[in-house]
Amino acid sequence: MTSPLTAKPAPIALLGGTFDPIHQGHIEPVLKLADTFGWSHVHLQPCFAPPHRPQPEASDQQRLAMVTLACQQDSRLLADDFELRQGKPTRTVHTLHHVRQQHPNASVCFIMGMDSFLQFTSWLNWQQILDLAHLVVLPRPGYQLTQLPPDLAAELKLRQRGDSESFSQGAGFIYLAETPTVDISATALRRQLAQSPDTSRIPLLDPAVLAYIRSHNLYQSTH
Numbered sequence: 294m295t296s297p298l299t300a301k302p303a304p305i306a307l308l309g310g311t312f313d314p315i316h317q318g319h320i321e322p323v324l325k326l327a328d329t330f331g332w333s334h335v336h337l338q339p340c341f342a343p344p345h346r347p348q349p350e351a352s353d354q355q356r357l358a359m360v361t362l363a364c365q366q367d368s369r370l371l372a373d374d375f376e377l378r379q380g381k382p383t384r385t386v387h388t389l390h391h392v393r394q395q396h397p398n399a400s401v402c403f404i405m406g407m408d409s410f411l412q413f414t415s416w417l418n419w420q421q422i423l424d425l426a427h428l429v430v431l432p433r434p435g436y437q438l439t440q441l442p443p444d445l446a447a448e449l450k451l452r453q454r455g456d457s458e459s460f461s462q463g464a465g466f467i468y469l470a471e472t473p474t475v476d477i478s479a480t481a482l483r484r485q486l487a488q489s490p491d492t493s494r495i496p497l498l499d500p501a502v503l504a505y506i507r508s509h510n511l512y513q514s515t516h
């Protein structure tokens with residue numbers, strides 16, 4: 294039996310997003326990662342409102358409700374309302390400082406799609422983020438490593454690791470996941486929802502999330 298004094302704290306895995314709405318391009322890869330890394334939980338954390346984008350179409354509470362419904366797919370998925378509870382936009386670096394304060398000895402893995410990784414050097418204090426967390430990058434159709442800016446390519450060369458053990462403690466490594474790509478975006482889904490009759494199934498959208506969208510008349514216009 295492992296002594297509680299020597300047991301490693303459980304890693305914290307976190308995917309932040311607008312989730313306007315959440316879709317299987319978020320869920321399927323993170324469940325594959327949870328298998329690979331043995332994560333018992335993955336936090337799905339809707340942001341208050343991304344500073345670099347127009348406001349989401351669904352309200353904060355609606356996006357959280359949809360994330361909560363999607364989390365019913367697997368008991369490892371956790372809807373995390375930390376950023377929404379702040380009542381103002383929170384930058385990733387500040388969220389990760391909070392996670393570190395709460396779990397000083399745990400490994401923290403911050404998950405993002407390749408599209409986000411390609412822009413990572415534009416994030417506030419991106420180097421500090423790497424002091425606070427590991428990055429786990431999901432492949433995404435249309436976004437290639439060859440598009441990486443040179444400063445980030447240099448960081449990747451130093452920090453890339455391919456073994457799951459490296460990510461079980463500390464921070465600062467980068468994992469390029471080889472999970473199957475899921476060719477969907479919330480933007481494409483919103484467009485599809487606006488154009489489909491109420492009765493149609495929408496692939497890559499959780500049926501409970503779809504029912505919520507329909508009953509709240511969300512995403513009815515394309516703008």
Ligand code: ATP
Pocket residue numbers: 308309310311312313317318319322404405406407408409431432433434474475476477478479480481
């Ligand atoms: P939008 O189309 O409105 O920009 P989105 O589909 O990219 O939305 P977000 O909530 O903005 O969804 O994404 C949250 C995180 O999930 C980001 O790091 C993004 O890169 C990643 N992500 C979203 N969709 C996918 C996908 N299909 N494959 C891999 N990563 C994804």
